[in-house]
Amino acid sequence: MTLLELNALVREAIESELTGTYRVTAELSEVRTSAKGHCFIELIQKSERSNAAVAKAHGVIMAGTFQLLKLDFEETTGQAFCAGLQVLMEVRPTFSELYGYSLVVTDIDPTYTMGDMARKRQEIIERLRSEGVLELNKTIPLPMLIQNIAVVSSPTAAGYGDFCHQLDGNAMNYRFRHKLFAATMQGELTEPTIIQALEAIANDDEAWDAVVIIRGGGAVSDLNGFETYNLANHCAQFPVPIITGIGHERDTTVLDEVACVSLKTPTAVADFLIARMDMNAQKIQALFSRMKDAATEQVEQEKRRLHTSVTFLQQFSKGFRQRHELLVNNLFGNIVRSVRHRTEKERLSTDYNERRLKESVRKCLADARQRLYIVEQAIDMNNPQRILKLGYSITLKDGKALKRAADVKPGDIIVTRLHEGNIESTVNGLDETISE
Amino acid sequence: MTYAQATKRLEEIVEQVERNEQDIDMLTDLLKEAKELIAFCKERLYKVDQSVKEILEDDL
Numbered sequence: 001m002t003l004l005e006l007n008a009l010v011r012e013a014i015e016s017e018l019t020g021t022y023r024v025t026a027e028l029s030e031v032r033t034s035a036k037g038h039c040f041i042e043l044i045q046k047s048e049r050s051n052a053a054v055a056k057a058h059g060v061i062m063a064g065t066f067q068l069l070k071l072d073f074e075e076t077t078g079q080a081f082c083a084g085l086q087v088l089m090e091v092r093p094t095f096s097e098l099y100g101y102s103l104v105v106t107d108i109d110p111t112y113t114m115g116d117m118a119r120k121r122q123e124i125i126e127r128l129r130s131e132g133v134l135e136l137n138k139t140i141p142l143p144m145l146i147q148n149i150a151v152v153s154s155p156t157a158a159g160y161g162d163f164c165h166q167l168d169g170n171a172m173n174y175r176f177r178h179k180l181f182a183a184t185m186q187g188e189l190t191e192p193t194i195i196q197a198l199e200a201i202a203n204d205d206e207a208w209d210a211v212v213i214i215r216g217g218g219a220v221s222d223l224n225g226f227e228t229y230n231l232a233n234h235c236a237q238f239p240v241p242i243i244t245g246i247g248h249e250r251d252t253t254v255l256d257e258v259a260c261v262s263l264k265t266p267t268a269v270a271d272f273l274i275a276r277m278d279m280n281a282q283k284i285q286a287l288f289s290r291m292k293d294a295a296t297e298q299v300e301q302e303k304r305r306l307h308t309s310v311t312f313l314q315q316f317s318k319g320f321r322q323r324h325e326l327l328v329n330n331l332f333g334n335i336v337r338s339v340r341h342r343t344e345k346e347r348l349s350t351d352y353n354e355r356r357l358k359e360s361v362r363k364c365l366a367d368a369r370q371r372l373y374i375v376e377q378a379i380d381m382n383n384p385q386r387i388l389k390l391g392y393s394i395t396l397k398d399g400k401a402l403k404r405a406a407d408v409k410p411g412d413i414i415v416t417r418l419h420e421g422n423i424e425s426t427v428n429g430l431d432e433t434i435s436e
Numbered sequence: 437m438t439y440a441q442a443t444k445r446l447e448e449i450v451e452q453v454e455r456n457e458q459d460i461d462m463l464t465d466l467l468k469e470a471k472e473l474i475a476f477c478k479e480r481l482y483k484v485d486q487s488v489k490e491i492l493e494d495d496l
Contacts, residue, residue: 340485346443357446357453360456361453363456
């Protein structure tokens with residue numbers, strides 16, 4: 001028997017035995033839409049104890065049905081029809097010789113909204129909330145510049161390569177220092193290896209600005225390792241801000257709920273870090289510009305103030321100078337007037353003295369002349385020639401004028417001097433009577 | 437000799453001549469001296485006058 005023949009038997013058995021439709025609860029672990037609008041889904045059932053998958057099945061919702069169901073589902077539940085949801089579906093089991101077993105979905109009960117993964121996640125979240133740790137990592141302020149980055153990832157993951165490439169090749173040439181702390185990013189080793197990596201980061205002497213937990217995409221069921229209380233608790237209480245970029249855009253995990261920042265992909269994390277750097281660089285640039293503007297404004301203000309002061313001083317100085325010039329001029333005028341007054345006074349004094357002197361000298365000379373004249377007159381009056389001329393005579397004895405008769409005796413020879421000529425006589429007698 | 441000394445001496449001479457005490461022979465000498473003193477004083481006053489004029493022309 002060929003495989004085809006065997007598969008044909010299986011198909012016939014299924015078609016004959018499972019003729020109707022079945023209402024099945026399962027978790028949507030993957031939802032993909034084809035270009036033609038068909039929706040391909042992965043259904044999963046997990047063990048309640050170990051969280052490991054116990055049943056899986058492929059499913060398809062044909063394009064026409066999917067359009068209606070999706071619209072109805074999203075309108076009713078208020079959320080996208082995506083992986084992670086526990087769904088109640090009406091399915092018809094089919095089998096294809098080529099593609100094997102699959103379920104054709106004919107209806108979805110949108111009221112059965114919460115999938116098992118989402119419910120579990122909610123339980124974990126509620127537990128973390130009740131313990132007061134859910135928001136702890138979110139409350140750590142993210143540094144303005146995230147440059148020292150501890151990366152938790154698988155070293156071989158394409159997502160890690162994308163992250164490094166994106167970060168190191170950033171257009172603005174920002175420098176990031178990142179170090180890998182290797183962990184297994186799928187399956188059951190996810191939780192213990194990530195916790196180990198976080199412990200290594202916590203014990204590292206170097207200061208880390210942030211921890212980045214990244215992983216490439218994959219089937220949603222592969223993310224199960226991230227949906228554990230233990231890991232979420234570790235991350236929530238981790239002292240360094242955690243940024244997640246786990247899986248593709250359509251996946252979220254409980255880790256995303258507790259992380260400080262949750263992003264879709266490793267590339268998105270790298271872009272976020274670059275954008276933050278860029279934003280802060282712009283902030284710094286803006287601050288610098290403001291500072292420059294403020295400084296320039298202050299300098300201008302000081303210039304204006306200085307100019308005002310200078311103008312004031314100039315005006316004040318001019319006024320001061322004018323007032324003092326006037327004062328000095330007045331003083332000088334007073335001095336000039338005093339000098340002129342004084343010189344004039346001195347001139348008058350000198351002239352007066354000169355006049356006095358001239359007058360005094362004239363008077364002196366006149367007095368002298370007067371005195372001389374009187375003396376001259378006196379002398380003239382007593383001139384013997386003038387008296388002789390009047391008829392008087394002088395009697396001389398031995399050349400001396402006789403003034404008394406007693407000075408001669410008879411017989412003496414006496415000479416009588418007349419105005420003109422002398423008479424020599426001999427004394428005969430004496431009359432000593434003094435005539436009046 | 438200062439202007440003050442000159443004027444003082446001139447005053448003395450004037451007073452002496454006014455009192456008519458001096459020997460007439462001395463009068464000529466005194467007069468001569470007084471004439472010189474007057475010339476000295478006038479010269480000083482003239483110079484002061486000139487200085488004032490020059491200062492006023494320069495600065496005002």
